[in-house]
Structure formats: structure tokens, C-alpha cells
Amino acid sequence: xxxxxxxxxxxxxxxxxxxxxxxxxxxxxxxxxxxxxxxxxxxxxxxxxxxxxxxxxxxxxxxxxxxxxxxxxxxxxxxxxxxxxxxxxxxxxxxxxxxxxxxxxxxxxxxxxxxxxxxxxxxxxxxxxxxxxxxxxxxxxxxxxxxxxxxxxxxxxxxxxxxxxxxxxxxxxxxxxxxxxxxxxxxxxxxxxxxxxxxxxxxxxx
Amino acid sequence: xxxxxxxxxxxxxxxxxxxxxxxxxxxxxxxxxxxxxxxxxxxxxxxxxxxxxxxxxxxxxxxxxxxxxxxxxxxxxxxxxxxxxxxxxxxxxxxxxxxxxxxxxxxxxxxxxxxxxxxxxxxxxxxxxxxxxxxxxxxxxxxxxxxxxxxxxxxxxxxxxxxxxxxxxxxxxxxxxxxxxxxxxxxxxxxxxxxxxxxxxxxxxxxxxxxxxxxxxxxxxxxxxxxxxxxxxxxxxxxxxxxxxxxxxxxxxxxxxxxxxxxxxxxxx
Numbered sequence: 140x141x142x143x144x145x146x147x148x149x150x151x152x153x154x155x156x157x158x159x160x161x162x163x164x165x166x167x168x169x170x171x172x173x174x175x176x177x178x179x180x181x182x183x184x185x186x187x188x189x190x191x192x193x194x195x196x197x198x199x200x201x202x203x204x205x206x207x208x209x210x211x212x213x214x215x216x217x218x219x220x221x222x223x224x225x226x227x228x229x230x231x232x233x234x235x236x237x238x239x240x241x242x243x244x245x246x247x248x249x250x251x252x253x254x255x256x257x258x259x260x261x262x263x264x265x266x267x268x269x270x271x272x273x274x275x276x277x278x279x280x281x282x283x284x285x286x287x288x289x290x291x292x293x294x295x296x297x298x299x300x301x302x303x304x305x306x307x308x309x310x311x312x313x314x315x316x317x318x319x320x321x322x323x324x325x326x327x328x329x330x331x332x333x334x335x336x337x338x339x340x341x342x343x344x345x
Numbered sequence: 346x347x348x349x350x351x352x353x354x355x356x357x358x359x360x361x362x363x364x365x366x367x368x369x370x371x372x373x374x375x376x377x378x379x380x381x382x383x384x385x386x387x388x389x390x391x392x393x394x395x396x397x398x399x400x401x402x403x404x405x406x407x408x409x410x411x412x413x414x415x416x417x418x419x420x421x422x423x424x425x426x427x428x429x430x431x432x433x434x435x436x437x438x439x440x441x442x443x444x445x446x447x448x449x450x451x452x453x454x455x456x457x458x459x460x461x462x463x464x465x466x467x468x469x470x471x472x473x474x475x476x477x478x479x480x481x482x483x484x485x486x487x488x489x490x491x492x493x494x495x496x497x498x499x500x501x502x503x504x505x506x507x508x509x510x511x512x513x514x515x516x517x518x519x520x521x522x523x524x525x526x527x528x529x530x531x532x533x534x535x536x537x538x539x540x541x542x543x544x545x546x547x548x549x550x551x552x553x554x555x556x557x558x559x560x561x562x563x564x565x566x567x568x569x570x571x572x573x574x575x576x577x578x579x580x581x582x583x584x585x586x587x588x589x590x591x592x593x594x595x596x597x598x599x600x601x602x603x604x605x606x607x608x609x610x611x612x613x614x
Binding site for chain 2: 193202209340
């Protein structure tokens, strides 16, 4: 039996203005308003991109995965059963990223080619100290390279927990594994990162 | 007294990692804190793990170069109904299993068709006119059976000797028509009588090549392959393999069409 869909009235009763906005946009999109769906894309494409680009260490494949996730979300708007639109989109995106990882295992490409480019620098404010900026850039580069060399399961868990800030339950829900497995992957992933970064730990200790 | 540094390799690093993540309670927490307090390397490991977690949280956003908004054409395609809608659904990641499934079915089907078509194998047997197994100790009868089967399908006017005519392909026979009439049901008594000389019957059909004299083959052009007389159909193995092959190829074709349809959508971004 179908569960009742969230309506604008439900959205109105939500205390969180972001969730309320998302549900209103989603309801309008379901009614055929493409602009409303594209507003949702606007709201979440940066978040989903940053999520996937570190899970799938190839920019083209990451872009394909995010695009596929939005396609899938558009096709399956009717299956949304309430809750957080952000979590729903993230879950679709994580699945698309894991599919991309599986495809990448079959057709491997060089990891993070753009991150190996030394000309790339993280964005920073004008007030930042150049020495500190250089250190941050070096640390980010080292960490990104190490992330590309741990297992995809551990990387997914670290990206979702440490970088994106999801909690264990959300990660377990998104990746379809138990809470204990999520914790274990994070612990092992961090230990693996520490081993890979052993010679460069001074970058992190300062 | 043992040096704690020497013992560090034996310490539980996962316990330290769990402590760094804040996942420990009760006795495990006490044990981990005692371990870290008593071993400088474990203490350093704890600090490093926390630093790595903090650095990961502070990683900068990587710049996005693609706009993922949907164009009206893409939206129309994604919202398609009917067969196009089905194809678009097939390209969804939820149906990622369909490609390996299709490849598996196609492979099984091909193997089955080949196995079922080889004379002497399951399903192939004498169906195509060749004996399933050569008769032990009586090569002459096996050879004559083969020659009979070949001769029955070839007009005698042919300048090429019957023995050099290619045998009808078992696959062609199986696909093209039911059993040829030169493969006659063997009466029980005849089967008993000829058991020593006739080739064994098919595993499925119970037919053997009729041991007609060569003169019979020379009577004239035979229409046997086309004029079947109510004998059994192709062997079940061959039929099942063909079904698997067709289903596998069908899924692969649908996947290909779905991918093309989706790629056109992606190209518009």
C-alpha cells in the first residue's frame, strides 16, 4: 500500500525552513514544474559534487555520477516518502558514486589527475597568510592523494563521516551496511591514511 | 621491566582508532585510555588520527565545472512513458545488474547451442543425421549411417561423391526444420535386433539414422528436410539455450538503446 506523499501542508508544518523549502520545490516539480526541480539542483549540486568527487577519484566519472543521480531523482520523484530531501538526494548520489566506483574497477583510470597538478590551489580569502595557505594546500594535496589509495569502502566512509559530516546512522542507511561496519571502515580507513601519510605527518601535527 | 615501546606492535591499534573516533564506552574506554597513557607510540597514534580527521573535515571544496540542471528536452526524455520510458528506467543504476545478467544468459545460451549442436553431445546426438556415438566394434555401420544421412539430403545427380558432400549442419537442421524423415523411429524389435550394429539412439528423441541401403539414397532428390512427418522437435537443451540466447541478446540490445538514449540526455548538459 502506498504511503501518503508529503504535501505542501506537511511542508508548512515543518520547523526547518530548508526542509520546508525543499518539500515545496519537490511537490511543484512533481506537478511538472521543471524550474522547481532545477532550483533543487541549484541548491544541492555543489554539495553532491563535493561528496562524489572525493568518492570517485576521476572528475569525468564523478560528473557522470552526479548527473546520473539527478536523472534518477527526476525519474523517481514519486518514490520520495518524506523526510529530508537532502538525505534522499545524497543517498541517490552515493549509490551512483558506488556504481561509478564499480565501473572504475573494471576500467581503471589514473586517480585524481587534476589533484596531481601542482598549479591547483584551494580557494582562500585575501586575508590568509601565504605560509599558512601553502601548508594548507600541501596538507590537502597529501590527504587527497592518500584518500585515493585506500579501499573504496573505507574512502566512502571517511568522505561521508569526516568530510561531509554525516552521522553513523545516515552513512549506514546510504551505503546499506550495518552501523558496526561503518565504524570499522572509518577506523580502518583512518589507520590506513595514517600509514600512507607516515612520512608527511609533520604537515598535520603543526 | 619490559619496554612499552617494544610492545607497541602488539598493542591494539583499532582500540586507539575507536578511541579517536569517540566510539568507546565503559570498560573498553578505560582500557584504551590506560593504553594511551602508558604507551607513547599509542598516544602519538591517537593524536595523529585526530589530526587526520580534523584535516579531512577542513578539506576545501573542489570546484565544480558542470551545471547539472536539466534542460526541458532532457526532462521530457526522462519523463517519457511507454517503451522509451521503459528504456530510460533500464538505464537507471537500480538495473545495473541487467548487463551482467544479459552477458551471463547470452554466454549460457551460446554454450548450450554449441553443445547441443555437436553430434555426440547432449541434445545433438543423432538428431542432425550423424550417429550419437560410433558403434563399438562396428565402424562400417557407423560410417554407412553417416553416408546414408549425407546421401539422403543430396541429390544423386551431384558430381561430387556422396561421401565428400558436407553433412547437413546439425544446427541448421535443428533450427530449420523438425527431424528429417531419414531419421525414422526405430521399432522396438528392430532396436533390439540392431543393438549391436546400430548407433545408440539420441538421448532425447529416441531416433537413430535409418540404415537404408545406399541404393535408396540414389533413388532421387529427396525433400526430406522440408517434409517432416510428425517426428519430435528440436532437443530441449537446444531450445532452452536458444531461449536464453535470445533473452540475453534482447536485454543487451535494450541496454544499448537505453544507454544511447541516456547519453543523448547527458550530452545536452
